[in-house]
Amino acid sequence: MQSHEQQNEELLEMLSREGVLINVSVRYWRAAKKLKPEDLGLDLQVIASDLISLGHKKLLKKDALRPFSLIESRAHALIESNTFPFLGGLGHFLPNAKLEEVTSQLDSLEREFTEARDAFIERYADVREEALREWANVAAGLVDDPEQLLGTIHASFPRRDQMHDRFGFSTYLFQVAAPHELSLELVTAGDQLAMARARSQAAAKAAEKIREGAEGFITDCVASLRQQTAQLCDEMLKSMQTGTSGVHQRTLNRLVRFIDQFKAMNFIGDRQMEEQLDRVRREFLGQSAEEYRDDAFARQRLQSGLQDLAKTATDLAHQDSRDLVGQFGKMGQRRFHLAA
Incomplete structure (x- = not known):
């Protein structure tokens, strides 16, 4: 194990x-x-x-x-x-x-x-x-x-x-890396052994801190992208409800840009959230704002879709992501075996 x-x-x-x-x-x-x-x-x-x-x-x-x-x-x-x-x-x-x-x-x-x-x-x-x-x-x-x-x-x-x-x-x-050792500067012979020990201990402590922080960092990245998704949906819904004309093209364009940004930032491989965003793109972003303004039923579907996406993103953000973190770590093993 x-x-x-x-x-x-x-x-x-x-x-x-x-x-x-x-x-x-x-x-x-x-x-x-x-x-x-x-x-x-x-x-x-x-x-x-x-x-x-x-x-x-x-x-x-x-x-x-x-x-x-x-x-x-x-x-x-x-x-x-x-x-x-x-x-x-x-x-x-x-x-x-x-x-x-x-x-x-x-x-x-x-x-x-x-x-x-x-x-x-x-x-x-x-x-x-x-x-x-x-x-x-x-x-x-x-x-x-x-x-x-x-x-x-x-x-x-x-x-x-x-x-x-x-x-x-x-x-x-x-480059993200944990130090193996800290190089010795020119010191007197009497100080060199003590200096070497101190530097070795400092390097080991720093390496341990970075390694231990890696899991928390990746978990935070996953939660951050999911929370950003939920926040964007909430802001879009608020804009649609308070705006005089309902749906603006810039509001739809903002979601398009966010999906592209999510994909570029998703180095962890959060497929579950990415699939939800792809579904929203397919189902709701093929129509223009003008078409939504002229179709009350389509507009209601868009609002429901954004509400569902916001809820899904919020739920995922609060879920335990250790499995996703573990899969991310194993990607290195798979790539190594494929390269070999």
Whole structure:
């Protein structure tokens, strides 16, 4: 009989084949400087630091950096909508079926980011001078010593030749794997044995944690896709009931896109849920919204079909999925035997 440890090892092996961990880092100059008491003419000795937090001062109006914040938001939204959180947010698991699409869109966002960075740096001198003039206009009304505040503001702006390093857009892909050992850096002979033991213990502990987390992660992925199905059906039904014209084409198109997305994200092989979605596509998505609006009987069938799908998805989301998890782990064995 297969041990729990062996099953976790198989699950981890299948995860490494079915997708990667992805992380996106978007860095840009935030144009903010932490306030100090002296900036506002306050005495550091009389401020209760455990009660008062001065926050940050904005060096520029937020519109100046809006292109970067929008790109950052789009990048994170892209990752969130096409991945599963791995081990409590340690990483984002991206199924192979979505890899090309997501990395292509990230490449496009990186090009946008680079163009926005170059344009900002090109006009940086003018932006800085305009900001300093605006600060000069308001400083007198903020503090007793405006010159001191203006000096602090001026010193907070980096030089133009320093700006390039303040911006960066990077995509990182990692393989899902448990560490076997942690490599030794150059240490003294006396410390090497103790260091080797410590690193070996750390590697074993990390490997055990990742293996144990594999089953829970896959279970969560199954439940998440099923819950998303139920949520979408509920939202569609609400839209149909509250809308003035009943059924909109964009509502039907949303379900079409979701089914395609489900198939791409379904690296676990949840055939039961996928078959339900395929049935809905066959029975209800061959008609247009206009046809549904003109046919009360068809419209009622659509509503009943969505209600049934929502109930099925909710029931499946709360079912024990250990059999499905076990089948996922055995996929690796079957593929190995077929390859041999």
